[in-house]
Amino acid sequence: MTDTSSDDDFTVEETKSHLDEGKIGKYKLSNTYDYLQRKQYLYVSVVKAKNLVVNDFSGSCCDPYAEVWVGRCKGTTRHIEKSSNPEWNQVFAFARDHIQANMIDITVKDKDAKKDDFMGCVLYDLCVVPKRAPPDSPVAPQWYRLENRKGKKLKGELMLAVWWGIQADEVFPEAWHTDDASVWEANALANSRSKVYLSPKLWYLRVNVIEAQDLIPHDRTRFPEVFVKAVLGHQTLCTKISSNISINPLWNEDLMFVAAEPFDEPLILSIEDKFAPNHNEVLGTCSIRLQDVDRRLDCKAINTRWFYLEKNDIDEGEKKEVKFASRIHLRICLEGGYHVVDESTDHSSDLRPTSKHLWRNSIGVLEVGILSAHGLLPMKTKEGRGTTDAFCVAKYGRKWVRTRTIVDSLTPKWNERYTWEVFDPCTYIIIGVFDLSHLQSGDRDGEAIDSRMGKVRIRVANLEIDRVYTPSYPLLVMHPSGVKKMGEIMLEVRFKCSSFLNMMHMYSQPLLPKMHYTQPLTVTEIYSLRHRAMMSVSIRLGRADPPLRKEVVEYMLDDSYTWSMRVSKANFFRIMSFLSSYVAFGKWFIEIYSWKNPVSTIIIHILFFIAVLYPTLILPSSFLYLSLLGIWNYRYRPTYPPHMNTRLSHADNVHPDELDEECDTFPTSLPGGYILKMRYDRLRSISGRLQTLAGDLATQGERIQSLLSWRDPAATTVFVVFCLIAAFVLYATPFYVVIVQIGLSVLRHPRFRSKLPSVPLNFIRRLPTRTGSML
Structure with a gap:
């Protein structure tokens, strides 16, 4: 079943499942790979030689390496310098x-500057190669005598x-593959x-700057106009200038940071005097190790602390730290009760608090098999022809995975499977496809992205529980020229x-x-903290080997709040x-009381008199109708998880000027004056x-619409059962009992109200929206 609201080229297609392909020869596969498409490999493990x-004329030790030839496919080990007993x-x-x-x-060869010397070979017949599938034990290596041709x-x-x-x-991830035949460099x-x-x-670090005492300004003839500057890694925040202009200023202002474990960088606080419009003088600094900061898991108050400031003096080219009487009063803690947002909560992959x-x-x-892609567009030119080195990145919770890169192929086959623990069903897994731009050079810091x-x-x-989905999703990207289909990706997904x-x-x-409800953050703070969290994740994953580069992390986390005429429409x-x-209901009602359809109007009159004579039937009949409507809509439930909808996103017909504005950088890169x-x-x-804001309003409406749409099977089941029971x-x-209970519940004293949202409100907030289907 396809999404009829999209163009034909952008629809999701159901492909054949590979559940029955569970055997290779007579060997049953492991249950851990019981639903992934199988691909057979010939493994050759070259361990060592002795x-x-x-062979060379110099008589020195050889520099051996091995070549493995299977038909036209060749794999080469690294060479070991000056060794007669190499280990590869x-x-x-x-x-x-x-x-x-x-x-x-x-074949074993001796690496030489002019011509590599032949040292011997081993020929192995494919007919006698044994079959192995986990959980079988590994095949034991054996010694083979070298022969000449x-x-x-x-x-x-x-x-x-x-x-x-x-x-x-188990050796598959680290093995050399035939897909890597054109790759030689180790990096x-x-x-x-x-x-x-x-x-x-990630933790939220809350720094409540209260006051300072006994500041010593450089110019004793004036009162300092001081503010506090706080630096944590790449994050810098400042308080306002104290309204109490004296040597004992007051602020009582909160500064919020995002701190990442392990806490390698200290928090640096400095009190600065705004001496001139473009000149600030530091009156004192202090450094605070985050390992020594209290951690708060609830709303309990944190004790305040005084920190002595240090003054930096320059003496004979050396920096000396001098303690003096000035100090700063702080309340500082690491907030473990919040969920640190690094992506939009509308399609977040993790909603847990920081503290375990x-x-x-x-x-x-959640089990996801990343099978293959087909019809990929060439992303670069190699030897006069278009090519793509494609890899996938999947993100759910704190776990990111990256598939191997299929070199020089427009129809890559990954056939890799990953699993994630699920703590909340109302979360998203995100799978992105990228072209590796720095494969041949192994360059990490180059300009290529x-x-x-x-x-x-x-x-x-x-996802329905224990059902295997095998969709083929179109890969869509918004370019300055419009939405472009880059190919299709085939997945297998199952939620157990x-x-x-x-x-x-x-x-x-x-x-x-x-x-988030007892001590809520402001909208401005959430936007700012989310951007800092994304930067922290990007920096940390960029240090891995191989790194997940910044542009990959930003695209997966989808950090975009700038203006777009298309998205607004x-x-x-x-x-x-x-x-x-x-x-439509209003138009229908106008037709009823206008007697444009007499039969319908007479039926409505009859129903009206029944409601007047038997008012107790109104609520149960309404709930029964909703329940029956939900059961009727079950036959129209989606057969696959929804995907990017170009018509919903208004990406199928966009004015070029609107696309140019959407793809512009922020701040703008257009020529023009400063103003x-x-x-x-x-x-x-x-x-x-x-x-x-418009998107949030649309989201709330779509959640109400999804109650009976079976887009979320579990939620619709709960609502249908509730309607039946309520009916x-x-x-x-008795009707008056229901009305009295509802009235007393709504008008109850605030003392008897909880600060947390009610159960119906929590249920509504967990309903699906169409935000995840937007580009």
């Missing part, structure tokens, strides 16, 4: 569909292990390997629920941790779509907030 003969411990994986031979040729035994032996296996083999090979990353645990002590039990496991080729968002709650009751209980819980029409049903740029950037910033309860309960 007693190699020195390298594994080569040859895809079955690339093999066009019946023999394996492993005529079959004569030579001095020296080579230790090998050869077997048939699949991608579930580039490392960049082509699949890896699992963990984003750092506040986590709930997991409700299941990994080009985005599209991404997919899948909401866990939209460990406790259905726990999952149902989650719908009654607040979407965010408790402190899309949000406006989302609101209109929600209100259209009420407008024009300032006003234009200010307009875009304000419009971006209005755009977000029977209201039939048996």
Whole structure:
């Protein structure tokens, strides 16, 4: 079933599942790979050699390396300098569909400046290669005598292990593959390997700057106009200038930072005097280790502390720290009760608080198989032809995964499987496809960037439990020329629920941790903290090997709040779509009382008199109708998780000027005077907030619409069952009792109200929206 609201080229298609392809020969596959598409590989493990003969005329020790030939496919080990007993411990994986031979040729050579010397070879018949599939034990390597090309035994032996296996083999991630045949450099090979990353645990650091005492200004003839500057890594925040202009200033102002574990960088506070418009003088500094800061998990108050300031004096070119009587009064703590947002909460992959002590039990496991892609567009030119070096990045919670890079292919096949623990069903997994731009040089710090080729968002709650989805998603990217289809990606997705009751209980819980409601952050703080969190994650993942580069992390986290005419139009029409049903009801009612359809009008009169004579039937009949409507809509439920909808996003017909404005940088890069740029950037910033507000309004309306749409099967099941129960309860309960209970509940004293959202409100906030389907 396809989404009829999209163009034909941008629809999601269901592909064939590979559940029945669970065997290779007579060997049953492991349960951990029981639903992923199988691909057979020939593994050749070149372990080491001994007693190699020195062949060069110099008589020095040899520099041996090994070549593994399977038909036209060749893999090469690194060379070991000056060793007759080298150890390589390298594994080569040859895809079955690339093999066009019946023999394996492993040749040992001595690396030489002019011509490499032949030292011997081992020929291995493919007919005798054993089959292996986990959980079988690894194949034991054996020693083989080296021979010349005529079959004569030579001095020296080579230790090998050869077997048939699949991608579930434990050596698969680190093995050399036939897809890497054009990659030779060690750094580039490392960049082509699949890896699992963990984003750092993020904390909110709250610094309440209260006051300072006994400041010593440089100019004693004036009172200092002081403010506090706080620096944590790449983050710099300042308080306002104290309204109490004296040597004992007061602020009582909060500064919020994002701190990442491990806490390698201290918090640096400096009190500065605004001596001149462009000149500030430091009156004192202090450094605070975050390891010594209190951690708060709830709303309990944190004790204040005084910190003595240090003054930096320059003496004979050396910097000396001098303690003096000035000090600063702070209340500082690491907030563990918040969820540190590094992506939009509308399609977040993690809603847990920072502190692990506040986590709930997991409700299941999400399994994702990244199979292949086809129809990819060439992203660069190599040897006069277009090519793409594609890899995928998937993100859920703190766990990021990166598939291996398929070199020089427009139809890459990854066939990799990953699992994540699920703590909340109302979360998204995000899968992005990129072109590796620095594979050949292995350059990390070059100007080339990994080009985005599209991404997919899948909401866990939209998946039926234990059902295997095998969709083919189009990869869509917005360019200055319009939306462009970069290809399609094939996935296999399954959500295995460990406790259905726990999952149902989650719908009654607040979407965010408790402190977001008891001590809420402002909208401005949330936007700012989210950007800092994204920067912290980007910096930390950029230090990994191989790194996840900044442009990849930013695209996966989707940090964009600037003005876009297209998105604003899309949000406006989302609101209109929600209100259209009420407008249609109004038009229908006008037709009724205008007697344009006499039969319908007479039926409404009859129903009206029944409602007047039997008012107790109104509420139960309404709930029964909603329940039956939900059951009727079950047949129209989506058959696959929703995807990017170009028509919903208004990306199918956009004016070029609007695209140029959307793709412009922020601040703008357009030529013009300073005033024009300032006003234009200010307009875009304000419009971006209005755009977000319109999106929030549309989101609330879509949540109400999704109650009976079966987009979230668990939520619709809960609502339908509730309507059925409510219908029977209201039939048996006097009408006035219900009205009295509702009135007393609504008008109850605030003392009897909880600061946390009510169960119905929590349920509504967890309902799905169409935000995840927007570009």
